[in-house]
Amino acid sequence: MGKRSHLESTEQRPKKKSKSEKPAKASKDKQENGDEKTVSYSDASALSEIPQSDIDSFLTENVIKIVDPSSPDASQFRPILSFDHLPECDAGLYAQLKTFSKPTPIQSTTWPLLFAGRDVIGIAETGSGKTLGFGLPCLKKLIDSKTSKKPCQPRAVIISPTRELAMQIYDQLVKFGGTEKTQVTCIYGGVGKDEQRRALQKAAIVVATPGRLKDLQSDGSIDLGKVNYLVLDEADRMLDKGFEQDIKDIVKPMPVSRRQTVMFTATWPRSVRDLAATFMKTPVTVTIGGDPSADPRANLRIKQVIEVVDGRDKEGRLIQLLAKSQRGHQSPEKVLVFCLYKKEAMRIENLIRNKGFSVAGIHGDLNQSDRFRNLDAFKKGNASVLVATDVAARGLDIPNVKLVINVTFPLTVEDYVHRIGRTGRAGADGLAITMFTETDKALSGGLINVLKAAKQDVPEALLKFGTTVKKKQHDVYGAFYKDVDMDKTATKITFDD
Numbered sequence: 001m002g003k004r005s006h007l008e009s010t011e012q013r014p015k016k017k018s019k020s021e022k023p024a025k026a027s028k029d030k031q032e033n034g035d036e037k038t039v040s041y042s043d044a045s046a047l048s049e050i051p052q053s054d055i056d057s058f059l060t061e062n063v064i065k066i067v068d069p070s071s072p073d074a075s076q077f078r079p080i081l082s083f084d085h086l087p088e089c090d091a092g093l094y095a096q097l098k099t100f101s102k103p104t105p106i107q108s109t110t111w112p113l114l115f116a117g118r119d120v121i122g123i124a125e126t127g128s129g130k131t132l133g134f135g136l137p138c139l140k141k142l143i144d145s146k147t148s149k150k151p152c153q154p155r156a157v158i159i160s161p162t163r164e165l166a167m168q169i170y171d172q173l174v175k176f177g178g179t180e181k182t183q184v185t186c187i188y189g190g191v192g193k194d195e196q197r198r199a200l201q202k203a204a205i206v207v208a209t210p211g212r213l214k215d216l217q218s219d220g221s222i223d224l225g226k227v228n229y230l231v232l233d234e235a236d237r238m239l240d241k242g243f244e245q246d247i248k249d250i251v252k253p254m255p256v257s258r259r260q261t262v263m264f265t266a267t268w269p270r271s272v273r274d275l276a277a278t279f280m281k282t283p284v285t286v287t288i289g290g291d292p293s294a295d296p297r298a299n300l301r302i303k304q305v306i307e308v309v310d311g312r313d314k315e316g317r318l319i320q321l322l323a324k325s326q327r328g329h330q331s332p333e334k335v336l337v338f339c340l341y342k343k344e345a346m347r348i349e350n351l352i353r354n355k356g357f358s359v360a361g362i363h364g365d366l367n368q369s370d371r372f373r374n375l376d377a378f379k380k381g382n383a384s385v386l387v388a389t390d391v392a393a394r395g396l397d398i399p400n401v402k403l404v405i406n407v408t409f410p411l412t413v414e415d416y417v418h419r420i421g422r423t424g425r426a427g428a429d430g431l432a433i434t435m436f437t438e439t440d441k442a443l444s445g446g447l448i449n450v451l452k453a454a455k456q457d458v459p460e461a462l463l464k465f466g467t468t469v470k471k472k473q474h475d476v477y478g479a480f481y482k483d484v485d486m487d488k489t490a491t492k493i494t495f496d497d
């Protein structure tokens with residue numbers, strides 16, 4: 001793949017005054033010896049030759065918004081429209097990409113920025129390939145910068161809110177980078193520390209949940225002083241009150257000036273934006289689907305059905321829906337059933353099992369090996385129904401989930417968007433059926449906005465609960481966070497470690 005700088009490349013383009021006539025972008029990166037190294041990125045020649053009108057069409061068709069506070073001309077980074085436009089990298093990093101036809105819009109748009117060393121906030125719908133969006137530049141940065149075979153301190157840290165999501169990110173990095181070359185390690189709570197300590201001794205990339213990372217950092221098992229690539233996946237969750245202090249403690253040894261900071265999510269509530277800015281240096285914000293809006297946006301390929309019901313009718317309705325999805329087909333459909341509380345999840349799982357369906361469960365009261373085992377059974381189709389709390393709401397990429405049923409509405413509309421996003425992934429369609437009761441009515445306004453933005457039907461019965469959106473608290477994630485008795489988090493909300 002030939003490469004040219006932006007200056008050279010613009011000379012090749014049609015005469016139209018191109019917004020992208022800018023020199024290659026460069027930023028500073030701290031090297032192992034402490035000196036700053038310039039990171040430079042320039043378009044591949046094949047990308048330079050694409051007419052600006054094609055680039056503009058791509059940005060318009062995918063409703064891509066790029067806001068770069070350091071430059072009013074946000075289009076100086078041409079999106080990588082094809083895998084042939086990727087910058088050169090050895091170690092076969094791109095070999096696995098051949099299973100896909102082209103980059104997704106969030107990958108196309110954020111890759112050049114990340115290759116150029118910029119801090120990036122990436123906001124794109126659920127199931128749109130954000131993991132590789134931050135993962136591929138992470139692997140490339142590591143491969144490019146490798147000076148010795150045995151790093152004794154990690155260069156990259158990726159933080160995820162749940163253990164299962166951390167493992168999934170780890171699996172993706174291994175698939176693309178290979179364990180040998182990239183020395184990636186995954187650490188999370190709920191299992192022993194000794195093996196993780198041993199693995200950390202040769203880890204270059206650490207994927208972690210915050211609690212365990214902080215633990216191992218506090219006892220001296222890991223030194224993050226050389227980290228120059230930090231990712232907060234599900235960034236709005238990582239910045240909410242449950243995790244904020246852990247994240248602040250974790251990043252202390254890696255000053256913002258010396259690291260590239262990357263935040264990806266499908267929902268970006270205003271309540272976390274100021275806090276996010278304190279972790280980043282002049283980040284570029286990329287939003288697929290338009291301006292980052294106050295109302296979270298659901299994936300448009302998911303059909304959303306809201307059923308306003310009496311709380312006492314929920315179980316009967318659930319069984320009816322399951323019967324339809326499990327018995328009317330050649331093979332039962334994969335259905336994910338969400339509950340809000342762990343005890344509720346256990347009760348619903350038992351109910352479903354007693355009705356003769358093949359079911360597994362995942363929630364915070366299970367030990368970690370059961371959590372992994374049950375998730376795996378669902379992924380492989382050995383159980384066709386998975387009953388989960390919000391521990392499974394974010395990030396999990398389970399193939400072919402046809403239907404999401406919300407038995408109890410989550411605490412925030414953002415969580416709703418993430419829950420239903422377990423279906424309709426990677427270009428597929430999906431269906432989400434949500435039971436909404438009078439007790440959820442304070443969230444009706446937010447839900448109505450999500451439905452309207454996705455051009456979904458809004459039932460009369462839902463409108464009756466009101467269209468006002470409760471103002472978000474300044475310092476908390478979701479208006480209802482305060483209503484939750486935090487002394488009872490063990491039974492209500494799961495913050496992973």
Ligand SMILES: Nc1ncnc2c1ncn2[C@@H]1O[C@H](COP(=O)(O)OP(=O)(O)OP(=O)(O)O)[C@@H](O)[C@H]1O
Nearest residue numbers: 100102103104126127128129130131266395397426
């Ligand atoms: N370029 C691509 N073309 C097609 N599929 C892709 C591409 N990149 C990634 N995928 C696939 O898309 C699926 C969803 O990707 P991923 O889990 O990264 O989504 P996400 O945007 O992080 O979702 P969420 O917001 O739920 O965390 C995965 O199965 C992944 O392998």
